[in-house]
Amino acid sequence: MIEAENITKVYKTGAVEYKALDNVSLTIKRGEFIAIMGPSGSGKSTLMNILACLDRFDSGRYKLNGKDITFMNDNQLAKIRNKEIGFVFQNFNLLPKLNLLENVELPMIYAGVGKKARHDTAMKALEKVKLTKWYKHKPSEISGGQRQRVAIARSLVNKPFVIMADEPTGNLDSAVSIEVMHIFQELNEDGVTIVMVTHEEDIARFAQRIITVKDGRIVSDESAN
Ligand code: ADP
Numbered sequence: 160m161i162e163a164e165n166i167t168k169v170y171k172t173g174a175v176e177y178k179a180l181d182n183v184s185l186t187i188k189r190g191e192f193i194a195i196m197g198p199s200g201s202g203k204s205t206l207m208n209i210l211a212c213l214d215r216f217d218s219g220r221y222k223l224n225g226k227d228i229t230f231m232n233d234n235q236l237a238k239i240r241n242k243e244i245g246f247v248f249q250n251f252n253l254l255p256k257l258n259l260l261e262n263v264e265l266p267m268i269y270a271g272v273g274k275k276a277r278h279d280t281a282m283k284a285l286e287k288v289k290l291t292k293w294y295k296h297k298p299s300e301i302s303g304g305q306r307q308r309v310a311i312a313r314s315l316v317n318k319p320f321v322i323m324a325d326e327p328t329g330n331l332d333s334a335v336s337i338e339v340m341h342i343f344q345e346l347n348e349d350g351v352t353i354v355m356v357t358h359e360e361d362i363a364r365f366a367q368r369i370i371t372v373k374d375g376r377i378v379s380d381e382s383a384n
C-alpha cells in the first residue's frame with residue numbers, strides 16, 4: 160500500500176522557488192492499476208519520482224507497504240527501491256552491451272540473488288513478455304516494443320509491490336503501445352500494482368483509476384467501472 164500524505168515539493172533555482180507539488184495526498188492499494196495524467200509541467204513526473212523513492216519532498220509523509228520512508232537515508236531508500244519498486248521508463252534504459260537475459264538479471268544482482276536463481280527467474284520473466292527466444296540478443300537487435308517488453312520483464316524479477324512506469328509508450332507507435340498495455344493489463348490481472356504516467360487518453364483507458372494533476376495538485380481522481 161502507498162500512503163502519501165500532504166506532500167509538497169519545492170524546486171529552488173537560485174533565488175527562485177517553484178512549488179511543483181502542493182499538499183498532495185494519495186492512497187494506492189495493492190492490485191490497483193493507476194494512470195496519472197495532466198498537462199506538461201503539471202507535476203506528474205515529480206509525483207512519480209517521489210512515489211518511486213527517487214526524489215525527496217519538502218513536507219508531508221510517505222509510507223510504502225507500512226514502512227515510513229520520510230526520513231530514510233539514501234542507502235535505505237535504494238534498498239527499498241530495488242525490493243519494492245519495478246521501473247519502466249520511456250527510453251527503456253536497457254544496457255546496450257548486455258544481452259536481454261543479462262539486462263533482466265540486473266536488479267537481482269543488486270539484490271544478491273544467486274546465479275542459478277537469477278537465470279531461472281529472468282527466463283521466466285522473459286517468458287511472460289514472450290521474448291525467451293531472443294534472450295541472447297542485444298537491445299540494438301530488437302524493436303522498440305520488444306525493448307519495452309524486456310524492460311517490463313526486468314521490472315518484475317524482484318517481485319516488487321508496484322511497477323512505476325513514466326510515459327512507457329512515449330516512444331512507441333500506437334499499435335505497439337497497445338501491445339505493451341496488454342502486457343501491463345495481464346500483469347495487473349496477476350495482482351501486480353501499476354502506477355503509470357501518461358498524457359495519452361488511449362493509454363490511460365487501460366487503467367482502472369485515473370488521477371489528474373494540474374498545477375501541482377490532484378484535480379480529479381476517478382475509478383472506471
Ligand atoms: P510533468 O511531468 O507533469 O511534465 P514535472 O513534474 O516534470 O511535470 O514538472 C513540474 C514543474 O516543476 C514544471 O514547471 C517543471 O519545470 C518544474 N521542475 C521539474 N523538475 C525541476 C527541477 N529539477 N528544477 C526546477 N524545476 C523543476
Ligand code: ADP
Pocket residue numbers: 172200204325
Ligand atoms: P518529463 O517529460 O518526464 O516531464 P521533463 O522533460 O519535464 O520530463 O524533465 C526532464 C528532467 O529535467 C527531469 O529530471 C526534471 O526534473 C528536469 N527539469 C524539468 N524542468 C526543469 C527546470 N525548470 N529546471 C531544472 N530541471 C528541470
